[in-house]
Amino acid sequence: MLDKNGIAKRIAKEVQDGYYVNLGIGIPTLVANYVRDDIEVEFQSENGVLGMGPFPFEGEEDADIINAGKQTITTLPGASFFDSATSFSMIRGQHVDLTILGAMEVAENGDIANWKIPGKMVKGMGGAMDLVASAENIIVAMMHTNRAGASKLLKQCSLPLTGVGCVKKVVTNMAVLEVTNKGFKLLERAPDVSVEDIKKATEGELIIDGEIPEMDI
Amino acid sequence: MISKKVANVQEALEGVKDNMTFMFGGFGLSGIPENAIAELVRIGTKGLKCISNNAGVDDFGLGLLLQGKQIDKMTSSYVGENDEFERQMLSGELEVELIPQGTLAERCRAAQAGFPAVYTPAGFGTEVAEGKETREFDGKMYVLEYAFKADFAFVKAWKGDEAGNLIFKGTARNFNPNMCGAAKITVAEVEELVPVGTLDPNQIHIPGIFVKRIFQGEHYEKRIEQRTVRQRQ
Numbered sequence: 001m002l003d004k005n006g007i008a009k010r011i012a013k014e015v016q017d018g019y020y021v022n023l024g025i026g027i028p029t030l031v032a033n034y035v036r037d038d039i040e041v042e043f044q045s046e047n048g049v050l051g052m053g054p055f056p057f058e059g060e061e062d063a064d065i066i067n068a069g070k071q072t073i074t075t076l077p078g079a080s081f082f083d084s085a086t087s088f089s090m091i092r093g094q095h096v097d098l099t100i101l102g103a104m105e106v107a108e109n110g111d112i113a114n115w116k117i118p119g120k121m122v123k124g125m126g127g128a129m130d131l132v133a134s135a136e137n138i139i140v141a142m143m144h145t146n147r148a149g150a151s152k153l154l155k156q157c158s159l160p161l162t163g164v165g166c167v168k169k170v171v172t173n174m175a176v177l178e179v180t181n182k183g184f185k186l187l188e189r190a191p192d193v194s195v196e197d198i199k200k201a202t203e204g205e206l207i208i209d210g211e212i213p214e215m216d217i
Numbered sequence: 218m219i220s221k222k223v224a225n226v227q228e229a230l231e232g233v234k235d236n237m238t239f240m241f242g243g244f245g246l247s248g249i250p251e252n253a254i255a256e257l258v259r260i261g262t263k264g265l266k267c268i269s270n271n272a273g274v275d276d277f278g279l280g281l282l283l284q285g286k287q288i289d290k291m292t293s294s295y296v297g298e299n300d301e302f303e304r305q306m307l308s309g310e311l312e313v314e315l316i317p318q319g320t321l322a323e324r325c326r327a328a329q330a331g332f333p334a335v336y337t338p339a340g341f342g343t344e345v346a347e348g349k350e351t352r353e354f355d356g357k358m359y360v361l362e363y364a365f366k367a368d369f370a371f372v373k374a375w376k377g378d379e380a381g382n383l384i385f386k387g388t389a390r391n392f393n394p395n396m397c398g399a400a401k402i403t404v405a406e407v408e409e410l411v412p413v414g415t416l417d418p419n420q421i422h423i424p425g426i427f428v429k430r431i432f433q434g435e436h437y438e439k440r441i442e443q444r445t446v447r448q449r450q
Contacts, residue, residue: 058447066443083390084391125318
């Protein structure tokens with residue numbers, strides 16, 4: 001079974017040379033730490049920066065340079081700043097190659113729910129609805145089950161949706177799955193996780209085709 | 218040169234009344250019009266309908282207007298860094314409309330650019346699209362979202378000149394340029410107001426035509442919401 005860093009490490013392998021990538025808050029943010037350093041990748045943050053770098057050294061924080069999580073950041077050579085409409089033009093216009101975000105639930109048809117739990121304080125969708133409605137390549141990073149042990153890979157989302165039929169791939173602490181028109185196709189399993197374990201933890205339709213390899217991370 | 222310069226924040230806010238709709242630039246606490254907000258707190262304008270990506274924190278940004286119960290409605294994409302906001306929302310004192318961030322930006326831009334509405338794929342199939350017109354283009358579904366209508370837009374830039382030309386800094390730019398000219402009156406506050414001819418016309422982010430009034434803010438706290446640093450090796 002993987003931890004959050006393990007999930008990030010596996011997703012980092014999906015990032016290819018020349019990609020513009022938008023990372024959501026939480027596990028997705030960790031992906032930046034594991035991207036190979038022999039490829040060129042630029043990270044976009046929807047509040048208006050392309051070419052995000054690491055956190056600043058202490059004493060060098062700038063209130064005018066933050067990411068979408070409102071954290072102080074730095075920029076790398078070649079970076080640019082832009083307004084919010086331009087930022088979402090990059091997203092909606094499909095100029096961003098890969099979007100990685102977290103989810104509370106994913107359905108077997110690619111629906112995603114990650115912004116609202118009825119009855120609980122609703123903070124809002126931020127840029128998530130724009131991202132999932134537009135991105136061609138969306139990878140969800142999440143735990144396979146919730147804290148109560150219930151599956152987060154469902155036949156149908158029970159929570160209010162963020163987007164419909166948009167998720168292409170899911171990487172969890174247990175498996176890598178592709179969303180196909182027949183359901184979740186199991187591609188890889190995490191170290192020390194059996195196909196049987198994954199079956200038990202997946203409520204949605206699970207397609208197991210032949211031998212399922214262990215993740216190489 | 219058509220001068221947009223006003224003497225101070227009091228003059229900049231002339232005409233502000235109860236129950237108006239205001240736009241506020243800023244993302245989190247970055248690039249917010251600190252001086253306009255402070256003045257609105259001072260004059261105590263009430264019943265406000267505010268369009269802003271976020272709602273500040275308890276003791277800064279729009280949180281200050283919430284403390285004084287000056288806001289009736291917030292239209293935002295992400296809120297909740299703010300206990301007073303949560304209390305007022307749950308008690309029903311404050312109406313909250315949550316909309317996708319890109320939609321918020323584009324509804325500002327549409328108002329600025331003279332489009333009555335735009336089609337966006339964001340929110341299709343979700344509760345955000347309930348009751349809204351939808352339409353298919355090339356096999357994909359879109360939701361019709363209307364341009365905002367606002368009385369004042371309060372924006373903050375780094376530098377500006379008396380003609381109202383603006384230059385922003387870093388990610389403090391965010392929604393500010395999109396709100397310029399998107400309301401009946403755009404009030405720009407800047408850290409540094411310079412004489413005309415000082416700014417390079419090639420470097421202007423927002424031409425003065427979109428700005429009605431400009432003033433130099435007296436003080437900028439520029440509070441950091443999430444201070445994240447790395448250790449020196």
